[in-house]
Amino acid sequence: MSVSQTMITKEPEAQTAFEAVNFVNRINFFFDRWEVEHLLASFTDDVIVDHPLGRSVGKPALSEFLKAYEPITHGVRRHNANHVVDTVEGGDVRVTYYILLVRIAPSSEAQTLKEKPMSIMEYDEHFPKLISYAQVTDTLTRAGDGQWKVRHKRVENVAEDKVHHF
Template sequence: MTVPQTNLSTVPDAQTAFEAVNFVNRINFYFDRWEADTLLASFTDDVIVDHPLGRSVGKPALAEFLKAYEPITHGVRRHNANHVVDVVDGGDVKVTYYILLVRIAPSSEAAALKDNPMSIMEYDEHFPKLISYAQVTDTLTRVGNGQWKVRHKRVENVAEDRIHHF
């Protein structure tokens, strides 16, 4: 059996890999806390997002997509795993990872999580509940001030539990 070899020329240095993984994890915290302005600022003006719910091109289209997407984010936490970081053409960095979405509260009760963060939420509806799995690929670029921005986000191989979606 032949084991596939990694092209070492595509593997970034440790600092770049750390920064890239940290950045995509922060973006998912912005989703969890629904910090819409900070989230949107994490993308380039010409961003492309390919998602099973649709494609958006540019920040205005992404803003509209996020507005429609927001209701299902309340009461959900994202857990990212198995990040693989590669350098791609032009020096951009591609981070591919698995994302698990866990519903920790019904959307209608999610505000209590912000109001009482130190309380233990108890439900009869079998929460927390894994509601979705996907593979995500974020292509990151550095902008003029050296900060990372997402140039392209691709969400694929999605599997969902619709019963606990909201």
């Protein structure tokens, strides 16, 4: 049964919902800072990622996908909104949310954000700029150590501003 067909069984307890939302937000910080080791550790070994740029099955495929995806991440910050958390069959948790990608610097100048985090980067026009909107559905499962892991990530309804993509 696919994620979209999995039956929602009930709303999770408040603590579970809080943990799930915090977890998906933390993953986006890993993307923003491009912490690939932490990012990959957030997914199960058999993770499925459905993205308009392709489907990845398993961590090795996800790692390859991320290598190709990396250039557009530099100078971008992710903002998640309107999280809805549900418990699904089998005890997994599904978090559905909207994600807005804001380009705060051109990719070529993004290193300055790391080197001088307390400086103000000023541009004559265009930045910061909303470059993408999507709906994301993350199906989370508890690993043997009790930590959350993404079992399935689905990115859909993407709208992009290609002018400021890089």
